[in-house]
Amino acid sequence: MTKKIFFSAFFSFCLATLSFSQLEKTIHQTFDVSQSNAISFDLxxxxxxxxxxxxxxxxxxxxIELYDASPSILKHxxxxxxxxxxxxxxxSGVFRLSSVKMKREPIRTKNGECYENVQIRLFVPxxxxxxxxxxLVRVDEN
Structure with missing residues (x-):
């Protein structure tokens, strides 16, 4: 009887580790705009x-929210x-922020396509x- 319980628990544990859930990561970057009067962004x-x-x-x-992928995929x-x-x-005289990867192909694993949600907040002076x-244009306070 204890062997059945042990194998059931072990099997459940193995299945749980193979199934992936939602992964979430937040990345922060800072940029000095003290010398800029305008900022354009293409994100x-x-x-x-x-x-x-x-x-x-x-x-x-x-x-970043990534579903149905492993932590190592997100890290990569x-x-x-x-x-x-x-x-x-x-x-060009204008401070320009842009995504390094302007085109993002869907992330695919052996289990299929992973749903991805990316939200960016720009904190500007x-x-x-x-x-x-x-x-964005710097407002002259005079």
Whole structure:
């Protein structure tokens, strides 16, 4: 009888470790915009929200939810593939934030396609104002 219980418990444990659930990770990046009067952004996400704050840098908060994948898959896409990384470029005179990976192919495992939800919050200095859908301009307080 104890052998049956032991094998049932062991089998249940093995099944539980093989099934994947929701994985969640939040990545923060900061960018110095003290010398910039305008910021444009081109970010790949399911939603992007602009949040004014009292800081003098831009802080990006990328929240990733990945379903039906292992933690090692998520780690690979964050660290090696740079799938969720944001880069800055100021060579054109405008500070530009963009996703490193502008096209994200679906993540597939041997069990099928993984559902992914990416939400980005941009914390921008409160002296910037949104102009259009993807440009922020520093407001002159004079």
């Amino acid at each position: 790949v996400s399911d939603s992007t929200v602009i949040v004014p704050w009292a800081g003098n840098n831009v802080l990006t908060e990328t929240k 896409f964050i660290e090696k593939d740079q799938r969720y990384a944001i880069q800055a470029d100021s060579t 409160d002296d910037f104002e949104l102009q259009g859908k993807n440009k």
